[in-house]
Amino acid sequence: MKKSNFVLYALTLLVFLSCQRAPSGSKTDLSVPWRFHSGDDPAWIAASFDDSKWEQINPTDIWEHQGYKNLDGFAWYRIRVAIPHSLTDDAVIKDSLQIRLGKIDDYDQVFLNGELIGENGINIAVKTEPRPDFFKGHSCWELDRRYVLAVNDPRIHWDQENVIAVRAYDQGGAGGMFSKPFDIGMVDLPDQIKFDFSQGGFAFEGDSLTSKQFAITNVSKKENFKGMLTIRAARCDNGNQLFKQQTALNITPDTRTVFTVNIKKDLAVPAILYFSFIEINSGREVSEQLEMPYILTPKPGKAPRINGASVFGVRPWSPFLYKVAATGEPPLIYSAENLPEGLHLHADDGLITGLVSKKGDYKVKLKVTNKVGTDEREFTIKCGDLISLTPPMGWNSWNVWGLSVSDKKVRQAADAFVSSGLINHGWTYINIDDGWEDKHDKNGNILTNYKFPNMKEMCNYIHSLGLKVGIYSSPGPRTCGGYEGSYTFEEKDAQHYADWGIDYLKYDWCSYGGIAPNPSDYQLKFPYREMQKYIRKVKRDIHYSLCQYGMGDVWKWGNEVDGNSWRTTGDIEDSWESLSGIGFSQSQCSPFSAPGRWNDPDMLVVGQLGWGPKLHYTRLTPNEQYTHMSLWALLAAPLLIGCDLTQMDAFTLSLLTNDEVLAINQDPLGKQASQVFKSDVCQIWGRDLADGSKAIGLFNLSEDPQSVDVKLDDPGLKGRWMMRDVWPQKDLGLVQTHFSMNVPPHGARLLVLRKD
Ligand code: GLA
Numbered sequence: 001m002k003k004s005n006f007v008l009y010a011l012t013l014l015v016f017l018s019c020q021r022a023p024s025g026s027k028t029d030l031s032v033p034w035r036f037h038s039g040d041d042p043a044w045i046a047a048s049f050d051d052s053k054w055e056q057i058n059p060t061d062i063w064e065h066q067g068y069k070n071l072d073g074f075a076w077y078r079i080r081v082a083i084p085h086s087l088t089d090d091a092v093i094k095d096s097l098q099i100r101l102g103k104i105d106d107y108d109q110v111f112l113n114g115e116l117i118g119e120n121g122i123n124i125a126v127k128t129e130p131r132p133d134f135f136k137g138h139s140c141w142e143l144d145r146r147y148v149l150a151v152n153d154p155r156i157h158w159d160q161e162n163v164i165a166v167r168a169y170d171q172g173g174a175g176g177m178f179s180k181p182f183d184i185g186m187v188d189l190p191d192q193i194k195f196d197f198s199q200g201g202f203a204f205e206g207d208s209l210t211s212k213q214f215a216i217t218n219v220s221k222k223e224n225f226k227g228m229l230t231i232r233a234a235r236c237d238n239g240n241q242l243f244k245q246q247t248a249l250n251i252t253p254d255t256r257t258v259f260t261v262n263i264k265k266d267l268a269v270p271a272i273l274y275f276s277f278i279e280i281n282s283g284r285e286v287s288e289q290l291e292m293p294y295i296l297t298p299k300p301g302k303a304p305r306i307n308g309a310s311v312f313g314v315r316p317w318s319p320f321l322y323k324v325a326a327t328g329e330p331p332l333i334y335s336a337e338n339l340p341e342g343l344h345l346h347a348d349d350g351l352i353t354g355l356v357s358k359k360g361d362y363k364v365k366l367k368v369t370n371k372v373g374t375d376e377r378e379f380t381i382k383c384g385d386l387i388s389l390t391p392p393m394g395w396n397s398w399n400v401w402g403l404s405v406s407d408k409k410v411r412q413a414a415d416a417f418v419s420s421g422l423i424n425h426g427w428t429y430i431n432i433d434d435g436w437e438d439k440h441d442k443n444g445n446i447l448t449n450y451k452f453p454n455m456k457e458m459c460n461y462i463h464s465l466g467l468k469v470g471i472y473s474s475p476g477p478r479t480c481g482g483y484e485g486s487y488t489f490e491e492k493d494a495q496h497y498a499d500w501g502i503d504y505l506k507y508d509w510c511s512y513g514g515i516a517p518n519p520s521d522y523q524l525k526f527p528y529r530e531m532q533k534y535i536r537k538v539k540r541d542i543h544y545s546l547c548q549y550g551m552g553d554v555w556k557w558g559n560e561v562d563g564n565s566w567r568t569t570g571d572i573e574d575s576w577e578s579l580s581g582i583g584f585s586q587s588q589c590s591p592f593s594a595p596g597r598w599n600d601p602d603m604l605v606v607g608q609l610g611w612g613p614k615l616h617y618t619r620l621t622p623n624e625q626y627t628h629m630s631l632w633a634l635l636a637a638p639l640l641i642g643c644d645l646t647q648m649d650a651f652t653l654s655l656l657t658n659d660e661v662l663a664i665n666q667d668p669l670g671k672q673a674s675q676v677f678k679s680d681v682c683q684i685w686g687r688d689l690a691d692g693s694k695a696i697g698l699f700n701l702s703e704d705p706q707s708v709d710v711k712l713d714d715p716g717l718k719g720r721w722m723m724r725d726v727w728p729q730k731d732l733g734l735v736q737t738h739f740s741m742n743v744p745p746h747g748a749r750l751l752v753l754r755k756d
Contacts, residue, residue, distance in 0.1 A: 026090060027185035028081060030101070030164075034059050034177075040074035040167065045130075047113045047163040051078045060102060063176040071175055077166040083184055085158045088151065091186035092282040093223065097156060098148045098187050102179035104168050105141035109134055111165040115155045118147035125150075135169035142575070148187060173570060179577070188284070192220040193251060195275050195288040199258065201608075201617035202293055204650045209263045209293065212273070216249070217256045225251045227279040231261050233292070236270040236705070236744060249277065263292065267650075270294045270622075270744060291621040293651035296727035297658040300424075304328035304368040306377040307659045308426030309390040309666040313382045313596065316357055318541040321503075323466035324350035325426040326368040326375070327659075337365040340381060351466045356383045380668075386596040387541045388564040390666040391638045392504065394429025394470065399572075399603050399642025401612035403435035403481045406451035407458050414462045416645030423466060425657045426666065429504050429543075430462050431470030431640065434481040444492045446484070459501035470504030470543070471497055475527030476511030485511060486531065494534035502542060507531055509548035524552040528561040536562070545600065545638070555589040555599050565598040565638050572602035574609055574618040576746060580701060583631045584675070584683060593636055593672035600638045604628065607643025607652040615644055622651065623747030626727065627699055629655050630748040633665040634673035634685050634697045660726045661750060664695045673697065682708055682743070694753045695726075700743035708749075711738040720756035725749070 036057035043049055057066055059077060068075070088094060099117070101110065109130050110118040116130050117123070121143035149156055156162070168176050199213040218225065232244035243264050251257070265271055271294070276287040308325035320343055324334050334350040340362040343354040350368070362381040367374060382389060395413050397405040414430045417423045436455075438447040448455050459469045473493060474485035486493045486507075497505060507528065516523040528546055535542050546558055546566040558566035568589050569582045582601050589599040606625050608615045620628065632639060641656060664687070673687035673695065681702035687695045694717070700706045712721070712735065723732045723739065727750055734756055741749050 026087060027183040028083065028087070030079065030081065030099075030182035030184060031058075031060050031180065032079075033057060034077045034079045036063070036075065036077055038068065038071055038073075038075040040076070044076045044078065044167070045111050045114055045165055047165075049078075049165075054078070057176075059177040059182055060180055062105060062174040062178045063170075064174055068175075072170050072172050074167065074169050075176060077168065077177060079164050080161050081164065081184065082160065083156055083158055083162050087184070087186055092189050092279065092284050093187045093192065093220075095151055096148050096187035097151055097153075097184065098146055098191065099164065099184050100181045101145040101147070101166065102177055102182050103141060103143065104145050104166070104177050105174050106139040106171045107135040107169040108140075108145060109167045110145070110147055111167070112149075112155045113157055113162055114165075117149060117155060118145070121145055123148050130167075135171070139171060141174075142573075142577075146191075174581070189225070189279055189282070190286045192223060193218055193225060193277055193286045195277075195286070196256070197288075197290055198616060198619075201649055202263065202651070207267060207295075207650050209265055209267055211260050211262045212290070212292075213258060213260050214275070214290075215256050215258045216251060216277070218251045218253055221254050223253055225277075225279050226281075227251075227277050230276045230278075231273060233263070233265060233271050233273050236272060242271055251277075265292060267295050291623060293622045293649075295651055295654040296626075297654040297661075298729050300327035300421075300657075302329040302370075303373040304332055304370050304375040305659070306366055306368055306375050307424065307662070309668070310378065311380045311382060311389045311595075311668040313384065313387040313389040314356055315385065315387065315541050316359055316383055317355055318539060320352060320354050320356060321463060321466070321468065322352040323423060323428070324352065324366055324368065324379075325424050326350060327421070327424045328368065328370050328375070329372055331370065333369045335367045335369075336379075337367070338362065339364055340383065343381075349466065356381065359383050388543050388598070389595040390668065390670065391598045391636050392429050392543055392545075392565065393427050393639045393662070393666070394431055394468070394504075394641070395427070395645060396429075396431040396433050396470070396506075396603050396640040396642055397435075398433035399605060399609050399611060400615065400644045401435075402610070403483075404612035405432060405435045407453060410458065411461060413645050414465055414467055416648070417467055418465055420645060420648060420653060422641075422645070422653075422656060425659055426662060427639075427641070427656070429468045429470050429640070431472070431504055431506065433472045433506065434479045434483060434508070436471070437473070437479065437483040439484055440489050440492075444489055446486075446489065446493050446496050449483075455500045463501060468503035469501060470506065470545075471500075471502045472506045472508065474508045474510040474512065475531060476509070476513070476515060478511040480508055480510040487512070487515070490531045491534045491537075494531065494538055497535075497542065498538035498540045501540075503540065504543040504545065505531075505535065506545040506547050509551070519551070521552055521557075524548070524554075525557060525561050528563065532562045555592040558592070559594075559597045564596055565600045567600045567602060569601055572605055574605040574620050576620065576624055579605065579620060579624060579628055580746075583628070583635070584699070584701070586635050586672075587675040587685075590635075590672045590674040593670065595668070595670035598636060598638055599672060601632070601635060603640040603642040604632065605642055606655055607641070607645075607649070608647045609643055615647075618643070621746060623744045625655055627746060627748040629658075629661060630697050630727075630750040631685065631699070633661050633750070634687050634695060636665060636667070636670060636672040636687075639665060658727060658729075660724075660729050660752075664689070664726065664750070664752070667695075682706055684708070684710065689752070692755060694721075696751045696753065698741055698743050698749040698751070700745060700747055703745045705742060705744055707740055707742050709738060709740045712736070717753075721753035722756050724752040724754065726752055
């Protein structure tokens, strides 16, 4: 238990009701301490080598978490273990043994009793000399390390001591063994028969969940499996079964068969689909489970409601463009009182345009009316030096299209902001990432490539919708995608961006590493200062987004180079490891976030993604996506959607249009949440809001449901609070001293406590 100045918690961890995983069969556990040594020495291959003086290490977590913070390069793991012949007794597949070693970041060679048996996830079936350059090429950190040997392989010493030695190489960042499973056992039915859900997301028709495609793969080249496939769905809250269907199957060798399951479920109810295949002869089962999307965000009502930030920063004489975000039955009529001189509000679409010449804070009253009613809201325009007073909200092309981005795809995204209604919830920026550039011509003008025939015209089009445009470049000669960067052309590039009408620049370190290979503090800042000098010269407000993956603790000096946001980490991916690794490590950056100066833990990985051109549905479960949005809201993170907006399903849209969740992100106090409690399975993050309320996120990092008991002991939390469940937008009643809440696996509960 840990005391914090925000909340004091007693945490009771209870496992409740259904949604559990089945236990595994007979295996020798390897998730026990191994011997560990940094460095590299061929003598460490030998079974006879004495490693008893080596440190011990837990193989299921990266070495940085275990006292080796700055270790990159080589390190070795060794373990001595018996392989009992009895493992074969109840095996369905009698001829193959497997050694499973979780995952290894980035590369590995695995030796059994002095002989190489695997390398970077690939089995080495016969005696082979280790490849000296096994650690070069694309990182293998995400691959499962499962090495299979025939039972009569002489490298296995049955019923004797065996030595497994693993040579790992980390090319930077997190390093070494991690994840699960770690064991030795016979190859089993689940290793041969696989359920594959990567066909795409759940199908929706309007707001209803209708079906899900999945495949069954038999990876065995020779075995045929007959049995019964059962699919059932059960609610997570009370375990009640929603439906069940059974089919007899004969799964032939080396095949992949696609099936569709039709869904019957209330959209708001969290439920799980359970898939099971029971093989007739052995009675052995392969099972998987899949969370079904559930929608908590209420639909917008017919009455008008003004959304979006309540404060907006602009520099004197910069073109002003602000769309009043509002929902309600159309037509909506917009008006404003006390607009500063020089600004004009368009009554039919809520666009505010013009120029403000005088510095100052202008308190404007916005009004939106329709035939059902009126909503009013105070809106402060701060004309001064600072822009981006709340985190930017928009779309970025990278996580979906990668380098295949084009004018057409960007315009489609802008159109989708309007047609899907995202624009009515405060979503504003349409950002082109890498892949638009051609060369600089002989006069130093940056040219666009064939995919962007007319950048200015495209920007005009996006502005005409009430949206803003972002662009991407690098301070180096080349971008990360190999396109032309801004090195030595900074001034001209900045001017070009302004001429086109750019409102946001993501400036990505990339090949600047070649110019400053071991950058000093000064060198880290220099290229960012250089570009900002020119960005500030142009007559436009351009959000300046630093992208250099957190080097030199950029959160401590990003404001010094006048950045409006800065990436605090490497690139995010749509996996729980990536999401939770990034999201839950942001507390150290919290004190440095403020209006106009945001920590950026990278873009959203919900919906249809792919880093282009081929797309897939996010691999995050629905609960993980609730965690993603809740945590990014608490972190006051820039919210940049990274998916194909033309194929957005009802679930993804519901995640992105919850105005109470977005209001936490856009809170004008601009105070980023920090971690206030951490146990092995749960974390609690809290943030102060401008009106004196507290936003709290309860996160379950485990694979089982947990009940979290929160105690409000801090002097700042004395008194009675009205507790709001933010996702369903419902008051839960008064709390005074403590409360308990169920949190689903890898899921979140987002709460706001308001003074009673
Ligand atoms: C880096 C950045 C990404 C993206 C690519 C483009 O990897 O971190 O966000 O901009 O470059 O090449």
